[in-house]
Amino acid sequence: MPPREGTYGLLAEFDNPSDLVRATKQARQDGWRRMECYTPYPVEEAAEALNFHRNKVPLITLVGGLMGLAAMFLLETWISVLAYPLNIGGRPTYSWPAFIIPAYEWTILWAGLSACFGMLALNGLPALYHPLFNAPNFRDGATTDKFFLCLEALDPKFDLIEARKYLESFQPASVVEVQY
Amino acid sequence: MATSELKTNDPGIDPATGEYRVIGPGQTFRSVTEKISRIVLTPHTPLGWFALFGIGGAVATMLLVAVTWLFLVGVGIWAISQPVAWGFAIINFVWWIGIGHAGTLISAILLLFKQGWRNSINRFAEAMTIFAVVCAGMFPLIHVGRPWVAYWMLPIPLTMNVWPQFRSPLLWDVFAVSTYATISVVFWYLGMIPDFGTLRDRAESKIAQYVYGILSVGWRGSTRHWMRYETASLLLAGLATPLVLSVHTVISFDFAVAVLPGWHTTIFPPYFVAGAIYSGFAMVLTLAIPLRKFYHLEGLVTERHIDNMGKVMLATGFIVAYGYGMEVFMAWYSASHWEAFMMWNRMFGPMGWSYWVLITCNLAIPLTTLWSRKLRTNVTFMFLLSLVVNIGMWFERFVIIVTSLYRDFLPSSWGTYRATKWDYMTYVGTLGLFTALFLLFVRFLPMIPMNEIRMMLPGAKITPKATAKAGD
Numbered sequence: 001m002p003p004r005e006g007t008y009g010l011l012a013e014f015d016n017p018s019d020l021v022r023a024t025k026q027a028r029q030d031g032w033r034r035m036e037c038y039t040p041y042p043v044e045e046a047a048e049a050l051n052f053h054r055n056k057v058p059l060i061t062l063v064g065g066l067m068g069l070a071a072m073f074l075l076e077t078w079i080s081v082l083a084y085p086l087n088i089g090g091r092p093t094y095s096w097p098a099f100i101i102p103a104y105e106w107t108i109l110w111a112g113l114s115a116c117f118g119m120l121a122l123n124g125l126p127a128l129y130h131p132l133f134n135a136p137n138f139r140d141g142a143t144t145d146k147f148f149l150c151l152e153a154l155d156p157k158f159d160l161i162e163a164r165k166y167l168e169s170f171q172p173a174s175v176v177e178v179q180y
Numbered sequence: 181m182a183t184s185e186l187k188t189n190d191p192g193i194d195p196a197t198g199e200y201r202v203i204g205p206g207q208t209f210r211s212v213t214e215k216i217s218r219i220v221l222t223p224h225t226p227l228g229w230f231a232l233f234g235i236g237g238a239v240a241t242m243l244l245v246a247v248t249w250l251f252l253v254g255v256g257i258w259a260i261s262q263p264v265a266w267g268f269a270i271i272n273f274v275w276w277i278g279i280g281h282a283g284t285l286i287s288a289i290l291l292l293f294k295q296g297w298r299n300s301i302n303r304f305a306e307a308m309t310i311f312a313v314v315c316a317g318m319f320p321l322i323h324v325g326r327p328w329v330a331y332w333m334l335p336i337p338l339t340m341n342v343w344p345q346f347r348s349p350l351l352w353d354v355f356a357v358s359t360y361a362t363i364s365v366v367f368w369y370l371g372m373i374p375d376f377g378t379l380r381d382r383a384e385s386k387i388a389q390y391v392y393g394i395l396s397v398g399w400r401g402s403t404r405h406w407m408r409y410e411t412a413s414l415l416l417a418g419l420a421t422p423l424v425l426s427v428h429t430v431i432s433f434d435f436a437v438a439v440l441p442g443w444h445t446t447i448f449p450p451y452f453v454a455g456a457i458y459s460g461f462a463m464v465l466t467l468a469i470p471l472r473k474f475y476h477l478e479g480l481v482t483e484r485h486i487d488n489m490g491k492v493m494l495a496t497g498f499i500v501a502y503g504y505g506m507e508v509f510m511a512w513y514s515a516s517h518w519e520a521f522m523m524w525n526r527m528f529g530p531m532g533w534s535y536w537v538l539i540t541c542n543l544a545i546p547l548t549t550l551w552s553r554k555l556r557t558n559v560t561f562m563f564l565l566s567l568v569v570n571i572g573m574w575f576e577r578f579v580i581i582v583t584s585l586y587r588d589f590l591p592s593s594w595g596t597y598r599a600t601k602w603d604y605m606t607y608v609g610t611l612g613l614f615t616a617l618f619l620l621f622v623r624f625l626p627m628i629p630m631n632e633i634r635m636m637l638p639g640a641k642i643t644p645k646a647t648a649k650a651g652d
């Protein structure tokens with residue numbers, strides 16, 4: 001477990017996304033790994049600069065969808081063939097074409113729920129507390145119009161004074177230290 | 181040459197890029213955020229809101245009365261009988277679900293097609309979907325006669341050991357509509373999470389901070405979170421697209437699987453889906469036009485949005501027209517005596533007036549006028565037109581249900597259909613419920629997705645080093 005006291009990281013504030021992307025690219029080149037950008041809307045270039053390209057949401061969705069499909073189709077088959085066989089106009093008890101439709105709906109239902117909750121789980125949300133909310137300028141800007149780069153203290157390169165100097169070389173609007 | 185000269189004077193075109201503007205000029209991240217979040221966070225509720233909410237609430241109370249009486253007495257208080265066993269309840273069910281479809285279309289299909297203009301209208305279109313599904317879902321439930329045992333429709337282990345019958349389209353409906361409602365709510369909520377973060381950070385009252393804080397699930401705009409979020413949104417859009425097409429298809433099976441002339445036709449699925457989108461876009465216009473005026477959102481929901489929606493309506497309107505045309509053609513081409521009589525009776529029988537209302541409202545008025553760009557960008561005209569199409573689409577379902585049923589194979593069993601006051605009260609009541617829910621949404625939730633609007637602003641463009649320096 002990472003330490004839960006002391007410095008979480010250094011937070012640099014930028015006024016536009018271009019400066020943030022440039023700083024992030026440079027920091028990644030200079031060997032920083034434990035860092036994260038915070039933006040008021042998705043900035044794909046920032047993800048590229050962080051070298052974050054793939055995520056597991058599609059896989060979770062696929063697995064969820066297939067589970068939904070299997071669950072409903074098996075349920076329908078079990079009910080209609082074994083648990084409660086009904087003669088409907090002489091049709092076979094295993095009338096699979098009719099079973100496709102609820103199974104199709106459940107594929108979508110389970111896939112959709114997996115996409116949503118899988119995404120939240122991978123993001124570690126809900127997490128109502130986060131050290132960044134302690135930063136004085138974070139809450140006003142990060143969800144409105146400011147762009148943040150946070151160098152985290154867990155990075156082996158992290159040194160409070162050196163890292164501050166490093167961030168200031170990108171001419172951000174401000175650099176603040178974030179406490180746990 | 182001359183045309184390009186003309187175009188530069190057009191206020192709808194951005195002089196810098198020469199592209200059509202979707203959002204009015206001069207908006208910044210902060211101005212957009214403030215404009216949208218102020219509507220929600222202000223402690224002052226406009227008087228007009230209270231007035232409308234009062235009306236909506238009063239009308240919704242009428243629904244409560246009607247449904248209470250229905251539960252006490254039974255479905256006999258409605259006009260449904262033989263031969264017209266499906267009346268207002270199913271008409272309203274299909275109408276409301278159809279209205280909901282435009283919301284999903286805007287939020288899912290237009291997202292997949294990368295139609296940036298949808299961003300301003302998708303949130304309230306989605307809200308419209310959910311409230312429409314709420315109204316729609318109620319009708320089959322109260323129509324079953326014994327709504328307190330409606331749970332029998334679900335495949336759950338009951339002590340009686342009775343299980344649902346999966347070969348019935350009516351049961352398919354249960355899964356289609358419940359999935360649709362769930363996925364719509366999930367998609368809607370997911371879209372609002374970042375905006376709840378914004379509201380949490382901008383709220384001044386403690387209660388608002390707590391409530392939006394919990395709703396935002398601690399969203400902080402981390403890039404890795406954003407990327408997973410974008411993937412999930414795209415996947416949900418990809419899932420909602422086949423879903424929305426399947427929902428109205430399954431609903432059309434309720435009719436198409438029956439052997440009744442006027443119902444037993446293979447064109448129903450595509451024709452129902454197109455009709456759903458047609459009426460849904462009309463409802464989006466009915467809601468968007470007063471809203472943008474009332475909350476001064478003309479810079480975000482521009483004439484271009486209204487123009488585009490007009491074009492979608494024109495296209496889907498023609499699909500619907502094709503559907504009507506094919507019904508008539510098949511009545512002749514099938515050489516079926518019953519089909520031909522049904523069509524003749526639908527047009528010229530005692531209830532033929534409803535068919536001509538439908539043709540006037542759905543084809544004659546919109547499909548002649550929507551060609552004109554001038555009329556498509558005329559806000560008052562589009563508002564009135566949207567009401568006309570809403571009425572027309574309601575009559576479409578009326579025509580399909582009532583005029584197919586009231587004169588069936590045996591002349592001795594012919595009848596007619598005249599809705600009772602309880603039918604009207606229930607229907608009008610759902611309009612009140614919808615209005616009330618929608619007003620609550622407008623007051624307490626962000627009706628325009630702030631994060632998606634920010635992406636479209638000029639400030640979101642990533643510029644290379646040199647120009648950024650020059651701007652400092």
